Amino acid sequence: MCYAFTMSLRLIKRDAAEAILRQNGWLSYQLEAFQKEVLRRSILVNLAPGELVFGFGEELGGIYGLVSGTATINTAPPNHIPQLINVGAPGAWAGEGCFLARQPRSVELRALVETWLMYLPLEQMDEMADADPMVAYNFGQIIMTNVDALIRVINDLQRVDPDRRIASVLQRAGWIGEHPLPLTQSEIGTMARASRRQVNAALKRFAENGWVKTSYRSVTILNSEKLRIFSTEDD
Template sequence: MPLPREETRRSTELLSVRGWLASRDPAFQQQVLALARLRSFAPKQTIYRVGDEPDGLYGVVEGSVSISVPTDNGLDYLAVRADPGLWIGDLALFSDQRRLVTVTAATAVTALFVSALDMRAIVRADPERFRDFYALTHENMALTLRLLTNVATPGSDHRLGMRLLQHDDMQPTPGQWLEYSQDELAQMLAMSLPTLQRALKRLAQAGMIEVGYARMRVIDRDRLISYCAA
């Protein structure tokens, strides 16, 4: 459905200052937003699954999404939780391949959707616009590489600290609560729950993070950065 006026204003304000679209020129931003349609997803609702045909591009305006990848044993590995400002769906679309990941609404989610037909029309009208979409693929690859580096980090405390810093970077303002459970965080870190809980306790006792019910936050970012770099 077309974006209502208030939703248009709110979405434009958010996505013009956060994420991939914010780094593009104003003309391109307006072109994308003019084509966007509002979609809402309930908690745990699938946005798309691995193996699906690509239908378009999604930009998260409100809420949080979980991104999972399949493993060789047939299970899904929860790679990351992502918040407003994320755009996803470009890789399969422009390669004419099927989806490589499953994206699920972790909370109630509002997203802008730009169809595959509209995106291809933008590039047909101005072939140089492929650079704008390729910039998104580059940005999402940078996120993926940082996640891989994090999982490969030895030491549970350092691995946890680096992941919390990464998620803190993705927030509008550093130090906000990260709203996910310890079970989810343990999955993302490929770590057992007891190991994670011990690491959380050590970092909290050191005054670098604060742990609440199904949430946590970085409270001394500089110290945590120094600790992870040691």
């Protein structure tokens, strides 16, 4: 599996990064005192395109929250090649498995473009949990947000029509607005369980309808609502 987290690129200041995470995703649902403690203990990190955040099988580590840029999360069952399946939003967090299960990384996180992340080290998570055992409940909620996203991905992949699967992939990234989504047709095909030829044909039809605009190695989503309606129609 692979999740891509995307947002417009810019130089991020610490206060702006914290505001993004306070207003989006898992951390936005937590009490203010918990938010402040997580951010106080976290480190703002910048990654170059292609840089590995953490790899499959790596030793225990903390959690990362997406501030801006695009990162892919790749995973698969044992003895299978990791695959990309989803595009997430600012405020998405990953890496909670080390804290919850005390096992090595089961996914790979890699920057697709220049990316800013907030990193909360595992030892800081442990200190918070030692001071207040209920903190484990807060961190456990991260996995539930990721499960919810995975349920939608599975539902979308069960559609018979490849055009609707492709539309679902693009619609899930519609929150980025009219900014290029830096995914190739092959990557979109992997996410949609479709061939490159099917993706190429679908994108041409979507472009003719005014729903997307295509360019080299990227797609710009112009009408996410139309993609949503089309993707949810009966096959």
